[in-house]
Amino acid sequence: MPMGGTQKLARAFYDRDTVAVARDLLGKRLVHRSGGIERVGRIVEVEAYLGPRDLAAHSSRGLTERTRVMFGPPGHAYVFLVYGMHSCMNVVTEREGHASAVLLRAVEPVKNIEGNTRGPGLLCKAMRIDRDLNGRDLSSDDFFIADAPPVEPSAIAKKPRIGVDYAGRWARRLLRFYIRGNPFVSKR
DNA sequence: TGCACGATGAAC
DNA sequence: TTCATCGTGCAC
Numbered sequence: 584m585p586m587g588g589t590q591k592l593a594r595a596f597y598d599r600d601t602v603a604v605a606r607d608l609l610g611k612r613l614v615h616r617s618g619g620i621e622r623v624g625r626i627v628e629v630e631a632y633l634g635p636r637d638l639a640a641h642s643s644r645g646l647t648e649r650t651r652v653m654f655g656p657p658g659h660a661y662v663f664l665v666y667g668m669h670s671c672m673n674v675v676t677e678r679e680g681h682a683s684a685v686l687l688r689a690v691e692p693v694k695n696i697e698g699n700t701r702g703p704g705l706l707c708k709a710m711r712i713d714r715d716l717n718g719r720d721l722s723s724d725d726f727f728i729a730d731a732p733p734v735e736p737s738a739i740a741k742k743p744r745i746g747v748d749y750a751g752r753w754a755r756r757l758l759r760f761y762i763r764g765n766p767f768v769s770k771r
Numbered sequence: 772t773g774c775a776c777g778a779t780g781a782a783c
Numbered sequence: 784t785t786c787a788t789c790g791t792g793c794a795c
């Protein structure tokens with residue numbers, strides 16, 4: 584039932600070109616219901632990872648136990664642990680086996696959010712997202728992304744991705760997108 | 772079975 | 784600029 588702001592994005596939304604999905608995710612609402620609490624954050628910053636040929640993408644090292652979800656069908660959550668302490672959340676995109684995804688880097692608090700949400704690890708902490716949610720279908724009733732009005736294309740900034748300097752020329756590609764001027768975009 | 776290394780964040 | 788902290792992936 585379409586209820587203002589709670590309409591889940593359909594599988595077809597994720598089953599498209601990863602850069603298009605990344606840009607279109609800006610402004611959408613990430614919803615996680617746990618412990619009887621619904622937490623909602625508006626996506627304001629993302630990064631696109633373009634499959635095995637993208638040397639910055641985890642999938643460039645092939646199909647492993649860790650990256651299994653990235654190689655699966657679109658519309659699922661790929662949640663991993665970085666630096667032994669922070670969870671990061673991605674949304675798998677494109678057809679099964681394409682191994683592409685969009686990393687959520689920052690959200691703007693909308694509902695029941697405590698703490699900083701400016702950064703991939705911080706947003707997961709604030710929204711109680713951890714590896715237990717790895718592989719979850721985002722059409723779940725307690726974990727999904729809700730539709731919202733699109734962001735004006737002129738308001739979308741493009742920059743290189745963060746923390747992937749090891750990826751050579753791939754590190755310089757403009758695959759990080761954020762809502763220009765939004766105060767909740769991560770620093771650096 | 773061991774070990775180097777992060778798609779980070781916080782402190783100094 | 785340094786460091787915390789530990790699962791993953793690949794070398795032995």
